[in-house]
Amino acid sequence: KPSNLRWRRVVFKITGAALAGNSPQNVDPKVTTLIAREVATANRLGVEVAIVLGGSNFFRGDQWVNATGLDRSTACQIGMMATVMNSILLQASLEKLGVQTRVQTAFTMQEIAEPYVRRKAIRHLEKGRVVIFAGIGAGTGNPLFTTDTAAVLRASEINADVVMKGSNMDGVYDCHSRNNNSGSSEHISYREFVARGLNNSIDMTAIQFCEENNIPVVMFDLFEPGNISRALCGDQVGTLIDQ
Ligand code: GTP
16 A cells, blocks of 8 residues: 555445435435545545445435334345445446446346455455445344444455545534534544444444454544545544544
8 A cells, every 4th residue: 555545445434315415316416526536536546445325315214114114124125226326326426537436236236237246346446446335234124234334344354444434414413513623533432432322423233343343433524625535545534433
């Protein structure tokens, strides 16, 4: 890795809710363009970036289940397909900027994207391509197994150095409210994160997995200009959670 970079390989989780932006559609092209530009910057600097997108901008499974009594695993499958739509759109935005990008789906959808093959994902990253892991999520029907958890599982599979979670302000309000004024970064331990009940911003299963596997997590605000590329390149933005 280039010696000035803090992280060699990053899994970047983006909440689905953020993608909607101010658009009347499910995805705001301004948001995908913003994300793509910043990811392109980090990619050109040599950071290996793998991306996991949520799907809640298309479908909120939990709300649907509560309202209709729909079987939870059925709702989860729709959410998983929603992540594929988000992934294809972000791939298109990245490729428009000349960034080579591969989408890999957790379930086969071979006409749309290549299937997830761990070793191939790693090769793509080594070759400087951005890899988007699509179709992952709560396929088990366990409501605790979210795209956050899926993202950290992928991170451990591909030996990523860190998981970054970018969301809109609201999602990480507790973390951010304390460092808004100082502009300085904040660090908390996994234990403190759990103890303070900050799990409105990333789910507990994901944090516990990261603790067990010693994968640091960075939570930050996607919409603060420059934040994404700074985070990916290892500047201190948002909140760092580790031992
Ligand atoms: P290497 O040549 O091995 O470095 O990787 P590559 O991804 O450039 O080569 P490959 O021939 O595997 O893929 C060429 C293009 O086809 C890429 O855009 C892939 O994402 C895409 N591709 C590969 N396998 C599949 C598949 O099963 N389904 C779909 N839809 N696309 C695929």
